[in-house]
Amino acid sequence: MADDDLEQIRRARLQQLREQGNDGEPSEQDAKQQRESTQRTSILTQILTPEAADRLGRIRLVKESRATDMENRLIMLAKTGQLRAKVTEAQLKELLGAVAEQQEKEESRIVVNRRGGGGWDDDDLDDLLKDV
Structure with a gap:
């Protein structure tokens, strides 16, 4: 096949x-x-069940970058020996959910850069209140 x-x-x-x-x-x-490409396909057929491979193919139709990212992660896990058996569709769903959650956390971070020197501090507020 x-x-x-x-x-x-x-x-x-x-x-x-x-x-x-x-x-x-x-x-x-x-x-x-x-x-x-042939090597990637070969590795993926070895580590994915047919159902999981089908799901990954459907993901590729919707968002190719996400499918490629998942393939890269799965290949990395396989090369480092962290996969003991073929990845099932349910396991692929869990992995997709974990990756999506991690990406949401990274995107939802708010970074505040405070500039030193020319900004307001507590003394400035006191000075303003004295003038009133």
């Missing part, structure tokens, strides 16, 4: 290169990108 998918991806990419006028000869950079 996965080999068929990889072969279809390879054929589609080769056809795309031919249409671009490269005479079917991919450049070194294109070949490198193709190898990396």
Whole structure:
């Protein structure tokens, strides 16, 4: 199943290169990108259940950056040996929720930069009240 998918991806990419006028000869950079893409696909098929892979594909349709981020995180977890079994759809949902919550916390932080020197302090308020 996965080999068929990889072969279809390879054929589609080769056809795309031919249409671009490269005479079917991919450049070194294109070949490198193709190898990396194939490696990513291979790793993801090894660490995701079919249902989880399907969900990740649907996420990619809506927001590609989020799907790529999740793929990178999953690949990192796999490479560091933190995954003991294939990731299920439920586990993927939990991971997505945790990442979304973390991003919300980072975005909702309010940073106040106080400038020294020329601002108001308590003495300034006292001075104003004396004048009244």
